[in-house]
Every structure is written in structure tokens, then in C-alpha cells.
Amino acid sequence: MSKYMVNLKINNVPLAVEEGTTILEAAKTLNFKIPTLCNHPDLTVAGNCRVCVVEVKGARLLSASCATPVSEGMEVFTNSEKVRTSRKHIVELLLSEHNSDCTKCKKNGNCELQSLALEYRVGDHTFLSVLKPKDLLPDLSSPSIVRDNSKCIRCQRCVRTCTELQGVNALCVAYKGDHQTISTFMNKPMNEVVCTNCGQCINRCPTGALTEKNSVDFVWDALYNQNKFVVVQTAPAVRIALGEELGYDPGERVTGKMVAALRKIGFNKVLDTDFTADLTILEEGFELLNRLKSVLVDQDETVKLPMMTSCSPGWIKFIEHIYPEMLGNLSTCKSPQQMFGALAKTYYAEKVNVKAQDMIVVSIMPCTAKKFECDRPEMRDSGFKDVDFVLTTRELALMIKQAGIDFRSLEPEAYDSILGESTGAGVIFGATGGVMEAALRTAYEVVTGREVPFTNLEIKPVRGMEGVKEASIKIKNVKPEFAHLEGVELNVAVAHGLSNARKVMDDVRDGKTNYHFIEVMGCPGGCLGGGGQPIPTSEEIRKKRAEAIYDEDHNMKLRKSHENPEVTALYEEFLGVPNGHKSHDLLHTHYKARIRY
Amino acid sequence: METKKLKKVDIIFENEQGLSMAVLEKTLKRNPDDIILDLIDSGLKGRGGAGFPTGLKWKFTKNEENPVKYVICNADEGEPGTFKDREIIERVPEKIFTGIAICGYVIGAKEGYIYIRGEYNFLLKNLNVKLQEFNEKLKKLHFDFKIYLRSGSGAYVCGEESALFESMEGFRGEPRNKPPYPTVAGYNSKPTAINNVETLVYTTMICHMGPEKFKALGTTDSRGSKVFSVSGDTPIPGIYELELGMPLHDFVEDFGDGDTKAVQIGGASGFCVTRKKFNDTIIGFEGIPTGGSMMIFNSSRSMYNVLHDYLEFFCEESCGQCTPCRIGCQQLLKGIEAVKRGERPPSYLEDLKKLTATMKIAAKCGLGQSVGNPFNSIVDNFREEIIY
Ligand SMILES: Cc1cc2nc3c(=O)[nH]c(=O)nc-3n(C[C@H](O)[C@H](O)[C@H](O)COP(=O)(O)O)c2cc1C
Ligand code: SF4
Numbered sequence: 009m010s011k012y013m014v015n016l017k018i019n020n021v022p023l024a025v026e027e028g029t030t031i032l033e034a035a036k037t038l039n040f041k042i043p044t045l046c047n048h049p050d051l052t053v054a055g056n057c058r059v060c061v062v063e064v065k066g067a068r069l070l071s072a073s074c075a076t077p078v079s080e081g082m083e084v085f086t087n088s089e090k091v092r093t094s095r096k097h098i099v100e101l102l103l104s105e106h107n108s109d110c111t112k113c114k115k116n117g118n119c120e121l122q123s124l125a126l127e128y129r130v131g132d133h134t135f136l137s138v139l140k141p142k143d144l145l146p147d148l149s150s151p152s153i154v155r156d157n158s159k160c161i162r163c164q165r166c167v168r169t170c171t172e173l174q175g176v177n178a179l180c181v182a183y184k185g186d187h188q189t190i191s192t193f194m195n196k197p198m199n200e201v202v203c204t205n206c207g208q209c210i211n212r213c214p215t216g217a218l219t220e221k222n223s224v225d226f227v228w229d230a231l232y233n234q235n236k237f238v239v240v241q242t243a244p245a246v247r248i249a250l251g252e253e254l255g256y257d258p259g260e261r262v263t264g265k266m267v268a269a270l271r272k273i274g275f276n277k278v279l280d281t282d283f284t285a286d287l288t289i290l291e292e293g294f295e296l297l298n299r300l301k302s303v304l305v306d307q308d309e310t311v312k313l314p315m316m317t318s319c320s321p322g323w324i325k326f327i328e329h330i331y332p333e334m335l336g337n338l339s340t341c342k343s344p345q346q347m348f349g350a351l352a353k354t355y356y357a358e359k360v361n362v363k364a365q366d367m368i369v370v371s372i373m374p375c376t377a378k379k380f381e382c383d384r385p386e387m388r389d390s391g392f393k394d395v396d397f398v399l400t401t402r403e404l405a406l407m408i409k410q411a412g413i414d415f416r417s418l419e420p421e422a423y424d425s426i427l428g429e430s431t432g433a434g435v436i437f438g439a440t441g442g443v444m445e446a447a448l449r450t451a452y453e454v455v456t457g458r459e460v461p462f463t464n465l466e467i468k469p470v471r472g473m474e475g476v477k478e479a480s481i482k483i484k485n486v487k488p489e490f491a492h493l494e495g496v497e498l499n500v501a502v503a504h505g506l507s508n509a510r511k512v513m514d515d516v517r518d519g520k521t522n523y524h525f526i527e528v529m530g531c532p533g534g535c536l537g538g539g540g541q542p543i544p545t546s547e548e549i550r551k552k553r554a555e556a557i558y559d560e561d562h563n564m565k566l567r568k569s570h571e572n573p574e575v576t577a578l579y580e581e582f583l584g585v586p587n588g589h590k591s592h593d594l595l596h597t598h599y600k601a602r603i604r605y
Numbered sequence: 606m607e608t609k610k611l612k613k614v615d616i617i618f619e620n621e622q623g624l625s626m627a628v629l630e631k632t633l634k635r636n637p638d639d640i641i642l643d644l645i646d647s648g649l650k651g652r653g654g655a656g657f658p659t660g661l662k663w664k665f666t667k668n669e670e671n672p673v674k675y676v677i678c679n680a681d682e683g684e685p686g687t688f689k690d691r692e693i694i695e696r697v698p699e700k701i702f703t704g705i706a707i708c709g710y711v712i713g714a715k716e717g718y719i720y721i722r723g724e725y726n727f728l729l730k731n732l733n734v735k736l737q738e739f740n741e742k743l744k745k746l747h748f749d750f751k752i753y754l755r756s757g758s759g760a761y762v763c764g765e766e767s768a769l770f771e772s773m774e775g776f777r778g779e780p781r782n783k784p785p786y787p788t789v790a791g792y793n794s795k796p797t798a799i800n801n802v803e804t805l806v807y808t809t810m811i812c813h814m815g816p817e818k819f820k821a822l823g824t825t826d827s828r829g830s831k832v833f834s835v836s837g838d839t840p841i842p843g844i845y846e847l848e849l850g851m852p853l854h855d856f857v858e859d860f861g862d863g864d865t866k867a868v869q870i871g872g873a874s875g876f877c878v879t880r881k882k883f884n885d886t887i888i889g890f891e892g893i894p895t896g897g898s899m900m901i902f903n904s905s906r907s908m909y910n911v912l913h914d915y916l917e918f919f920c921e922e923s924c925g926q927c928t929p930c931r932i933g934c935q936q937l938l939k940g941i942e943a944v945k946r947g948e949r950p951p952s953y954l955e956d957l958k959k960l961t962a963t964m965k966i967a968a969k970c971g972l973g974q975s976v977g978n979p980f981n982s983i984v985d986n987f988r989e990e991i992i993y
Contacts, residue, residue: 055782056926061967069974070966075782090966094929097963101932134956136943138935162925181777181926184760186935188925 016082031062031073031084040086043095043124045102046163047074048212049546050532051172057163059098059124063088070094096128104135106215107144107158115216118543121161122215138186149197151383152205152221152376152539160190160217166209173532175507176326178203190217193605202329202605204506206322206530207376207400207539220376220540223397224407230368230397231274237362238370240275241348241427242266244282245374245438245535246401248556252542252549253405254415259552261560264420269408270372271421277360280423281371282430284344284351285437285446287578288319289569291595292341292443293451294586296525297490305492312336314501314516314523317443319343321381322530322539324599326506331513332601340596344437345371345378346387348427349394350594355582356427364392371398374438374538377530386597400540429574432561439557440504440534441470441477444527448481448500449568455483455490465567471558473533473547475508476501478523500525505532607824608887609850611859614822614830616810617803617846618696625699626742628813629706633748637667637711644808647816648828653679653764653801654871654896655971659808662798665788666712669796676708676717677773677792677799681757681764683722684872685918686898689832690802692844694721694728697806702739702752704805707812709750712798717752720769723759761922765970766791766799768924779924780970803832803897824850827889837869837901838862853878853886856899864903867986872898873915874975877908877982908987912941915979923972930973933964937980941991951992954984 012027018035025034030053035042046057055075062073065083070090085091103125110116143157162181167190170179178201182191192201210218230238247263256262270278295315302311318324318339327335342350348371353364371378375398381387382395399407408415423429433449436442445467452460459465460481469479481498483490501523503512509528515521531537533550536557566572583590632640644660651657666674678701682690693701705717719736721728733754740751755773757763763772767781770792791797800808807829811819820828827849836842839860847856857865869877870886870893878886878893886892902911916938925931940957943949961977968974984991 053782054926055969056779056928058928058967058969068966072782072969077784093959094963094967097933097960098928098967101928101936104936105932135932135936136939136949138932138939161928162931164926181779184762184778184925185919185921185923186925186931187921188923188931 014078014080016078016080016084018084019086025078027077029078031071031076031078032060034078035073035084035086042073042086043127044074045120045124045161045214046165048165050212051165051168054164054168057098057161059095061091061094062086063091096130099124099128100130100135102161103130105138106161107139107156113159113216114219114222115159119216120214143189147198148221149199150203150205150221150380151199152379153198153203153207153210154219154221155198156217156219157189159215161215162188162190163214164190165212165214166190166218169208169212173505173507174204174206174208175510176202176204179209196605204322204325204530205377205380205539206506208531210376210539211541211543211545220400220403221379222403223379223399224403224410227370227397227399227407230370235366236368237276237360237366238274238368239277239279239352239356240270240370240372241279241281241345242270242372243345243374243438243535244285244435244557245538245541245553246372246404248438248553248560249374249536249541250401250405253402254408258549259556261556262415263560264422265415265418267423268418268421269413269415272413272418273407273411275370277424279348279427280430281344281348282434282437283427283572283574284347285434286431286569286572286575287347287595288341288344289433289443289446289450290575290586291591292317292339293447293454295339295341296447296451297454298587300524301492304496314521314526315339317527319437319443320528320530320535321375321377323506323509323528325377325380325602326509326530327513328599328602329604330510331517334513334517335599335601337516338599340598342387342595342597343381345373345398346381346394347595349382349387350389351578352427353390353392353394354594355578359426364390368396369394371395372401372404373398374401374535374541375531376400376539378540386599389594401542402540405542426574426577429572431569431572432564432567433569434572435560435564436557438535439471439554440529441472441502441527442534442557444470444500444502444525446569447525450570452481452483453568453570455486455493457487458485464562470500470502470527471554473551473554475505476503476512498525499523500527502527504529504534506530607850608852609824609848611851611855612848614846614848616830617693617806617832619810620697624813625703625809628809629703630746632707632812633710633746640707640711640812641667643811643816647811647819648823649804649807649811649819650827650890651801652803652807652831652896654684654894656890656894659800659804662788662800663708663711666796666798669789671796673793673795674712674714675792675795675797676705676712676714677769677797678705678717678719678802678805679764679766679769679799680719680721680725680802681769682725682802683761683764684874684896684898685915686836686869686872686900687834687896689834689844689897691725691728693802693806693832694725694732698732698735699739700806700809701802702736704800704809705752706743706748706750707808708798708800708805710748712796714798715749715751717750718755718773718792719752720755720757720763720773722764723757726756729754729756760924761918762924762970762972765972768970769799770797777924779926782969801896822848824889824891826891832897833895833899834897835860835899835901838865838903838906839901849889851888852884853888854883856888857883857901860899861901862903865901866904866906867902867908869900869902869911869979870898871895871978872900873918874972874978876978877986879986908983908990909941909945912979912983912991913938916941916976919972919976927969927973929964929968930976933960933968933973934976936960937976944992954988954991958984
């Protein structure tokens with residue numbers, strides 16, 4: 009259905025836009041900037057902060073431009089006297105409710121309220137403070153997320169994120185009037201509610217009300233400690249986003265410079281989570297093949313299909329709370345971060361001749377849930393805490409700045425070996441569909457002896473930002489030991505963002521699907537859109553990051569996990585075979601049900 | 606200016622046996638468009654506060670093409686000083702049901718709802734019995750329409766129509782962005798005609814007596830009569846149905862205690878009028894409109910306390926979602942306290958008045974938009990009482 013064009017004027021400039029366009033969007037096409045706070049490209053319109061109000065000729069009230077569609081003949085003014093006065097009042101009101109100690113705020117310099125205050129030069133605080141003393145006590149209970157209500161402007165972006173994008177509903181609006189606040193179920197601390205620690209709320213908080221639990225100082229302490237051997241691993245999605253925090257455009261890859269910076273900061277070894285991503289593919293791929301055999305040949309009813317990926321700790325906590333009856337479908341593989349930790353303090357410690365108790369493993373992750381994951385009791389199979397500290401991409405950028413490193417002038421460097429080698433398959437773990445693509449590249453070849461039947465190994469149906477993606481591959485001409493898979497149509501699905509996961513899970517629970525394997529990533533876009541990534545985020549930015557990831561893969565010499573020579577060596581020297589005894593001791597685990605709020 | 610003498614009338618509570626059913630049977634045989642024309646002709650405007658012409662509202666809803674539409678009777682009656690809907694519900698519920706059913710017939714709805722404030726739960730038992738009888742009668746008339754009851758939970762803002770829909774749908778009672786208006790997308794995002802209790806009873810009565818008799822009452826801008834809730838310093842508090850268009854002076858003559866210094870018209874969100882202006886103030890849409898609340902204050906009352914109470918009410922009853930209202934209300938309250946204590950100069954009242962101008966045009970719903978009404982009218986008329 010073609011849309012009508014609507015004619016209107018904004019600040020006396022005539023234009024025509026499609027019916028249904030908001031005044032805000034229309035103004036943008038003319039490059040008239042209208043400030044916003046509660047508006048976010050990933051979320052539904054709220055229209056509650058009111059800073060985007062504009063004057064429409066003939067109207068008694070100002071209109072919230074984010075929420076008002078254009079109409080024929082409308083005359084809009086974005087900077088009239090009424091608009092300016094109201095906007096300034098609104099910013100002043102927000103500040104009167106705000107704990108404005110910007111110098112001590114973690115979002116100092118990247119805060120939408122601060123920018124507005126600066127733009128409107130609200131220096132002389134006309135209004136009295138209505139900040140509530142009880143809000144001055146931040147909720148520090150969560151290992152991942154700090155909630156500071158004294159910084160909250162009640163825009164409800166976090167609540168909409170938690171409900172609309174993530175379907176988790178950990179955050180909600182409570183009470184009314186002057187007591188209205190953002191809260192949790194029964195006001196419980198964040199570590200006692202259904203929060204998955206995904207950190208998507210942090211990515212969309214315009215102020216410092218939601219931030220990650222900062223671990224930078226712990227890492228500096230470890231680095232300064234002469235008795236510690238500090239190794240660092242970097243997740244696939246960090247290298248394609250770190251630049252954004254350091255003045256680069258979204259989608260610029262800074263892998264080599266990042267490695268160089270980490271060395272300068274003082275890590276003893278700079279290693280790569282991509283290595284254990286490749287390892288995960290072997291473990292998970294063989295697990296899938298084993299499950300298929302158990303179900304198809306042995307008809308073992310205790311073995312569950314579809315198998316679901318287990319790399320995303322936000323997703324894990326989600327399934328523990330919401331779909332505990334389907335925990336048996338979850339792959340038993342630990343996430344790449346935790347496989348890395350477990351190997352670092354065993355296999356690797358031996359290799360570099362360092363005692364495990366003297367080793368500190370630091371992860372740089374695009375993720376806040378990884379902070380929670382590394383604290384889990386299941387993650388101590390090396391005999392120690394497998395991963396000691398997790399820093400987000402943002403925290404790494406902070407360390408680089410604190411260390412006084414001129415990032416732009418750094419010469420790219422390579423990862424240390426061993427545990428530093430990776431393939432393109434490991435890299436694409438950072439994008440939604442990446443684990444699936446990597447797994448198929450390996451599993452198909454293991455079963456048939458041939459490469460997956462897609463040009464350049466690029467399995468396009470599982471790429472992209474569609475919320476739920478599906479694909480099928482017909483398995484033909486198998487090797488003799490996989491005769492039971494001959495002619496099987498392997499059905500897979502990929503979901504990213506927990507609301508999409510919910511859709512898939514409901515369908516699976518209700519028996520509406522015939523999937524064998526499902527990839528779920530907790531965050532929209534996959535890890536590249538993780539809760540620890542640079543702020544702001546939008547689909548446009550996430551698409552650029554995804555392009556960068558696929559470029560990185562495209563440019564790698566090795567693009568299939570089973571071709572990673574360090575992984576091969578690891579099996580030969582240490583683990584034996586995928587899913588073998590040692591693997592099970594170190595690299596696999598089980599999760600337990602949690603209560604539902 | 607056209608004015609009317611104060612005159613008591615008896616339309617709303619007239620309760621002749623069988624009246625409702627007779628009106629309903631008669632009206633269901635009429636052409637819906639004719640009913641709308643009658644309503645427009647009668648000049649009936651909404652009695653819930655905003656005063657939108659009822660005939661037009663029904664027409665807009667009727668014109669929407671959608672198989673599912675709703676009629677909603679707003680019985681949230683939350684405005685301080687208003688208690689007339691409760692009396693109507695207790696005494697003439699059938700006339701409300703009839704108005705709802707006629708509206709359903711006109712706009713093409715199959716379901717009607719009465720959203721009744723939580724504090725009126727004690728009315729539910731009786732109302733339910735009457736409602737069941739009425740629904741049975743509808744069945745007998747072979748009119749495919751049913752009325753349901755929904756109870757609120759005690760938030761003033763849920764009387765605002767779009768917050769009411771949210772509440773009925775099971776969400777927080779937060780007003781929505783407009784447009785779309787209820788006639789296009791109301792309850793469950795379907796076209797919805799929402800009217801106050803009293804408005805619906807008047808529609809029943811207009812169908813009963815014809816538009817002529819109704820419009821013979823009142824003035825050009827304010828046709829008909831209206832039920833008033835009279836409270837405060839009066840020897841005869843209570844519910845009175847009066848012809849619209851009388852000067853406030855006449856009203857005070859009849860209802861005041863001889864020492865009236867001010868009348869708050871339209872509840873906490875309305876306007877305060879002082880003795881000086883009793884003569885020039887007309888009760889009606891051309892003067893000061895009211896949802897029915899008339900609070901009379903005599904010279905023993907502190908207008909600072911009155912305003913303070915109203916502001917406390919708004920601080921608590923704002924839904925809290927939008928900045929101008931949530932924080933604005935708190936600033937007004939804290940502001941007059943600070944001026945009273947001498948912590949801010951009297952000129953700070955001017956800053957606060959400017960803030961109410963912003964609230965009036967930038968708040969999301971009628972609640973925040975109207976806080977300036979009592980604030981400015983009390984501060985302007987009783988400045989000394991606020992400062993000293
Ligand atoms: C804060 C607020 C509270 C309201 N409360 C009520 C109420 O209790 N009852 C009512 O009929 N209308 C109330 N209204 C007005 C309704 O939004 C709506 O205009 C009315 O129900 C329409 O009916 P009418 O056209 O018959 O007046 C309120 C409006 C606002 C802004
Ligand atoms: S004006 Fe007040 S009640 Fe209305 S939406 Fe805004 S905060 Fe809520």
C-alpha cells in the first residue's frame with residue numbers, strides 16, 4: 009500500500025513527508041535538531057520527558073514531536089519562545105530532581121541530560137531540590153549492574169528495554185506522583201530478581217542511573233602486583249566496537265591496536281577468546297552430533313532436541329528463570345570465556361610454567377552478564393576461580409585512557425601464542441547467527457567430508473538483524489560413520505534479544521517447531537550489541553559492527569574452527585577428543601532452575 | 606452577557622416508573638443519525654469537565670469503520686469536591702445503563718463498560734444486581750449489547766480517559782499520547798465513546814423529552830442544567846441540579862453562609878473566584894466551567910492552606926510519567942512553602958507562575974495542564990495570605 013504524502017512547514021520551510029511520519033522525524037530530514045530524552049530508536053514511543061515539545065500553529069498545547077504524526081498543512085516551530093521557555097523549564101526541573109554531581113558520575117561526558125544542561129546553560133538553579141534522600145543509596149547488589157536512582161530521570165527507557173526488547177520485565181515503574189520511581193518486583197535488590205544481567209538497560213539509559221559494576225581498579229591492582237601473572241582474553245565483539253569509545257566511527261576494526269594497547273597497559277599475555285570460540289564449536293558441534301545419534305538411532309528419550317547454544321550468560325539466566333523445564337535442551341558447553349578460564353589455569357599455566365594460584369585471568373567482554381557468569385559457582389573447575397575479572401569494552405577504553413595511551417598512533421600487534429590463534433569462525437561468534445554459521449561450517453564437514461554448500465562459506469540465511477532466523481540444510485553423501493544422518497534435513501533457528509528467544513522457546517515448548525539446533529544470544533544483534541558495548545546503540549550502529557565482524561572473518565586465512573592449529577594441538581596434547589573426559593571436567597557444566605521473579 | 610437566574614431543576618433524578626425502558630424501546634427504533642442530530646441540536650456538552658459536545662463525540666465514533674467499538678461510562682469521579690456521580694449511580698442507575706445502551710446502538714458497539722472508582726466499591730453490590738436485570742432486558746429486546754462493570758484502584762489520574770483505558774487493559778494508569786483520540790483508538794485501541802455518568806443520563810433524558818426542552822434551559826454556550834456538588838462553608842451542602850448560566854453571585858446568595866470570601870469552582874483543578882468577582886462570573890462554559898464541584902470558603906479559611914492541600918493532592922495524584930507535572934507539582938508545593946518560610950522572596954511566586962505556564966502547555970495530560978488553574982487564581986487573589 010503506497011502512503012500518502014503530507015505537506016507541512018517546519019520553521020517556515022515547506023516539505024512533504026510520508027503519512028505517519030512524526031514531527032521529530034520530519035524535522036530531522038531538514039536537519040532541525042530537536043532534543044530528546046525518553047525517545048530511543050530501538051524502543052516504542054513514550055512521550056513522557058517532554059523535552060521534544062514543539063509549537064504547532066493554532067494548537068492550544070505544545071506537541072511532543074516524538075509522538076505526534078504530521079498532518080496536512082501543519083505549521084511547526086521548533087524553537088519558538090514558548091518552546092524554548094518550556095524546554096528550559098523541563099531541563100531545570102529534571103536537574104532539580106537529579107543528583108547533579110557530574111564530576112563523580114561514571115557517565116560524565118556521555119550523558120544526554122548533561123549535554124542538554126550544557127546546551128541550555130542552566131547554571132543558576134532556579135528551583136529547589138526535590139531529590140529524594142532514599143534515592144542516594146545505589147543498588148550495588150548485582151555483580152553486573154549498578155542502579156542509582158538519584159541519577160534517574162524516569163524516561164522509562166530501561167523499563168521499555170527490559171520489557172519490549174528483552175521480555176524479562178525485571179525493571180518496572182512503581183508508585184505514582186512524587187513517589188513514582190523505577191523499581192523491581194517488590195523493590196527487591198537487582199541480584200534477587202529475574203534480571204538476566206544483560207545490561208541492555210545500561211546501553212539505553214540516557215544518564216548515569218544504570219551503569220556496569222566497575223572492575224577497573226581490581227585489574228590495575230592485579231597488574232601492579234609483581235607476584236601475579238596476568239593474562240587477558242578479548243571477546244570477538246570487542247575489537248569491532250572498542251574504537252567507538254576512542255573516537256572511531258562504528259564499524260572500524262581496531263584489533264591490532266587493541267592488542268598493542270593491552271600490552272602497553274601491562275598484561276603479561278594478550279590472548280584471544282576467539283581461540284575458545286573455535287574450541288566451543290568443536291565441543292558443541294560434536295555434542296550436537298552425539299545428540300542427533302542418541303535421538304535418531306538409540307531413541308534415547310533422556311536426550312533432548314533441539315539443542316540450544318549456551319554461550320550467552322544472559323540467556324542462560326533467562327532460561328533458568330523462565331523455562332527451567334527446558335534446561336535439558338541447553339548445550340552443556342561452557343561459554344568461550346569460561347572455557348578459556350578453565351584452560352588458562354590448567355593447560356596453559358603448565359605451558360607457561362606459572363602456578364595457577366599466581367595467575368589472574370582478565371576478560372574483556374562486550375557483556376555485563378559475563379561479570380555474573382565468572383562469579384558462578386559452576387565456574388571453578390580449574391580449582392580456582394577460572395576467570396577473575398571481567399571488564400566491558402567501555403571499561404577497557406577507560407583503562408586505555410587512564411594509561412595515557414595514544415591509541416591512534418599505536419602500531420597493530422598480534423596476539424600471543426598459544427591461546428591466541430583463531431579462525432574466522434571464532435570471530436563471527438560476535439554477531440547473531442555467528443555461532444550457528446561456525447557450527448555448521450564444522451559439523452557439515454565432519455559429517456560429509458565436504459565444505460558447507462554456501463558460496464565463500466557464508467551462510468547468509470542466518471546472518472542479519474531479523475529477530476528470528478531459520479535455515480535448513482539437507483545432509484547428503486555422508487561419511488559411513490554418519491549413515492544415520494543421510495538425507496536428514498537439519499533445521500536450525502537463530503534468535504537474538506530475549507523477546508525473540510521467548511517467541512522461539514514458546515514455539516518449541518508448544519511443539520510447533522522441528523528444529524534440531526537453536527542459537528540464542530541474549531542481546532539484540534548478538535554480542536556486538538552487548539550490554540558492555542559503547543553507548544549509544546541503534547540498529548544502524550549494530551549493522552555497522554556486524555559488517556566489521558564479517559569483514560574480519562572474510563580476511564582471515566583460516567575460517568573453520570576445526571582448522572585452528574592450536575585447537576588441534578590442545579586436543580592432541582591435553583583434551584584427547586571433543587566431549588571426552590577431560591573436556592567434560594573442564595569445559596562442560598549444568599545449570600539449575602531459579603525462581604521466576 | 607446572557608445570564609440566567611438560579612433555578613433548581615429536576616431532570617437527572619426524575620425517576621418515573623418504567624421511564625428508562627420506555628426511552629430505550631422507543632430510541633432503539635430510531636435512526637442513529639437522527640439521535641445524533643438531536644444530541645447536537647440539544648447543545649449537550651460533556652459533564653466530566655472538558656465539555657466536549659456529546660453529539661459530535663458519538664458521531665465521530667460512529668463514523669469510524671471498525672467492527673469492534675466500545676462505550677465507556679466514566680464513573681471514576683476523583684475530582685476533590687465532586688460527589689454527584691455517586692448519587693446518580695445510587696438513585697438512577699437504569700438511566701445510566703440506558704444512556705450507555707443508546708450510545709452503543711448509535712455508534713455500533715456490542716459492549717459497554719462502567720469504570721467506577723475503587724472507593725465506590727460499596728456501591729457495587731447493588732449496582733451489579735441492577736445491571737444484571739438491565740442486561741436481561743436488553744436480551745429480551747433482542748439488542749445485542751451488554752454492559753460490564755470495572756472497578757478502579759484509587760488513582761485520580763485514571764479518570765483521564767486514556768489512563769482509564771490503560772487501567773482497564775491491565776496496565777499502569779498512565780495517560781497516552783494524543784492523537785489518536787478515543788473516538789479513533791480508545792479501549793483496546795478500538796474506537797471508543799467515553800462519557801461521564803451525568804452526560805449519559807442527560808442523553809437518556811434528551812431522548813425522552815426531546816432536544817427542545819433541554820436547550821430551553823441554560824445559555825447559548827451552556828445548554829441545559831447540571832448537577833452540582835456543593836460543599837465547604839455552606840449551611841446546605843449536598844447535590845443540586847441547577848440551570849446553567851447563573852452568575853456566581855446568585856449561587857453564593859443561596860448557598861453561602863453570609864461570609865463567603867471565595868468559591869473554588871471545578872474542584873482542585875478548577876478556579877478560585879473571590880468575592881469581588883462574584884457578580885461577573887458565570888457558571889458555564891462561557892464563564893467558568895465545572896465538573897460540578899463548588900467549594901465555598903468563608904473568611905475563617907486560610908487560602909494558603911487550601912492551595913497547599915490542592916498541591917499536595919496533585920503531587921500525590923500525578924501519574925508521575927511526565928516531567929512538567931511530576932516535578933512541576935513538587936516545585937509549586939515546595940515553592941509556596943519556601944516563600945511562606947521566607948526562604949525565597951515573594952517574587953519567587955512569579956517564577957512559579959511562569960512554571961505553571963509551561964505545565965499548562967507542555968504536560969502530557971489534563972492533570973498537569975490544569976494545576977496552574979488553582980495556583981494562579983489563588984496566588985493572584987490571595988497573594989498576602991500566601992506570603993505572610
Ligand atoms: C486528571 C483527570 C481526571 C479526570 N477524571 C474524570 C472523572 O473522574 N470523571 C469523568 O467523567 N471525567 C474525568 N476526566 C475527564 C475525562 O478525561 C473525559 O474528558 C470525560 O470522561 C469525557 O466525558 P464527557 O465528555 O461526558 O465529559 C478527567 C480528566 C483528567 C485530565
Ligand atoms: S500531566 Fe501528570 S498525570 Fe498527566 S501524564 Fe503527565 S505526569 Fe501523568
